[in-house]
Amino acid sequence: MTVHAVDPAPLAGDWVNFDTGATGIELVEAAVDGSRLRLRITERGDPTPVRGTPGPPALPVTGAPLPAVPLADDIDAAEAVAFLAEGPLGSRQVILVGYANRGLLTIDVHTVHPTDARVPNVMYRAHFYRSEGATRT
Amino acid sequence: MTSRSTSPSGPPAPRPPHTPDVSALLGEWVNTDRHSAKGARRLSVTWHEEGMHEGMFVRAFGAGGPQPGDWGEAPAIVYTAPDTPSVAWSFSVVYDFGSRRTVVCAYHKTGILITTTATVLSGDGEGADHWARSFFHRTEARA
Numbered sequence: 234m235t236v237h238a239v240d241p242a243p244l245a246g247d248w249v250n251f252d253t254g255a256t257g258i259e260l261v262e263a264a265v266d267g268s269r270l271r272l273r274i275t276e277r278g279d280p281t282p283v284r285g286t287p288g289p290p291a292l293p294v295t296g297a298p299l300p301a302v303p304l305a306d307d308i309d310a311a312e313a314v315a316f317l318a319e320g321p322l323g324s325r326q327v328i329l330v331g332y333a334n335r336g337l338l339t340i341d342v343h344t345v346h347p348t349d350a351r352v353p354n355v356m357y358r359a360h361f362y363r364s365e366g367a368t369r370t
Numbered sequence: 371m372t373s374r375s376t377s378p379s380g381p382p383a384p385r386p387p388h389t390p391d392v393s394a395l396l397g398e399w400v401n402t403d404r405h406s407a408k409g410a411r412r413l414s415v416t417w418h419e420e421g422m423h424e425g426m427f428v429r430a431f432g433a434g435g436p437q438p439g440d441w442g443e444a445p446a447i448v449y450t451a452p453d454t455p456s457v458a459w460s461f462s463v464v465y466d467f468g469s470r471r472t473v474v475c476a477y478h479k480t481g482i483l484i485t486t487t488a489t490v491l492s493g494d495g496e497g498a499d500h501w502a503r504s505f506f507h508r509t510e511a512r513a
Contacts, residue, residue: 319473
């Protein structure tokens with residue numbers, strides 16, 4: 234057995250945060266990019282709201298690109314049920330772990346502020362539904 | 371270098387200024403699914419107090435098979451919840467085995483450590499990039 238690609242198509246689409254009042258990631262646009270996923274992230278309000286911390290607040294991003302690795306449920310499986318995205322998001326470094334189950338996409342958002350150690354790293358969880366419309370490929 | 375792990379009932383771990391309280395995350399954790407071949411089977415989460423590598427470290431033990439039994443110890447990044455900057459509830463840690471790179475992310479909730487394990491293979495690996503979600507409880511202290 235050698236490395237085989239995971240089909241990212243099951244995760245493609247526009248994913249909308251259920252919580253319309255929440256800050257942080259509001260919309261994830263996921264498109265197939267070869268054997269990978271290409272995410273575009275849009276945030277609402279303060280993306281990592283931490284009260285009473287020093288330093289300027291991080292600015293929310295709009296349509297920020299972030300590549301993601303599609304992940305199967307098992308080493309023998311072929312279709313994506315999850316993704317891992319790592320990289321810069323605005324002024325922050327993030328790890329996004331997303332996983333879908335029965336139409337619900339949960340993303341664990343891990344955020345580090347590399348230029349200001351006074352600002353604590355933040356992890357929050359957000360839940361998304363797939364927007365009605367065409368699947369992006 | 372010294373290290374310490376505590377349970378919630380133990381004394382809080384010493385920590386430098388601006389470091390959140392990591393006590394809830396420290397300790398020995400065991401996967402609730404003892405027959406699972408995915409993800410780690412056991413996690414040892416410690417805080418190293420001295421030296422250049424001060425901070426949280428996580429040693430993971432796998433389930434065998436294609437993954438190594440002992441993943442070794444790696445430095446972790448700790449995270450707080452958005453409205454609780456003084457308390458850490460989450461960490462991430464990366465294990466690089468050459469032909470496979472594994473990212474473990476975890477958060478603590480009501481005594482449970484919930485992890486996601488993402489494994490990305492390179493050209494020398496076998497199978498598909500995959501993930502697992504697992505649940506860990508603390509090892510039981512016995513007199």
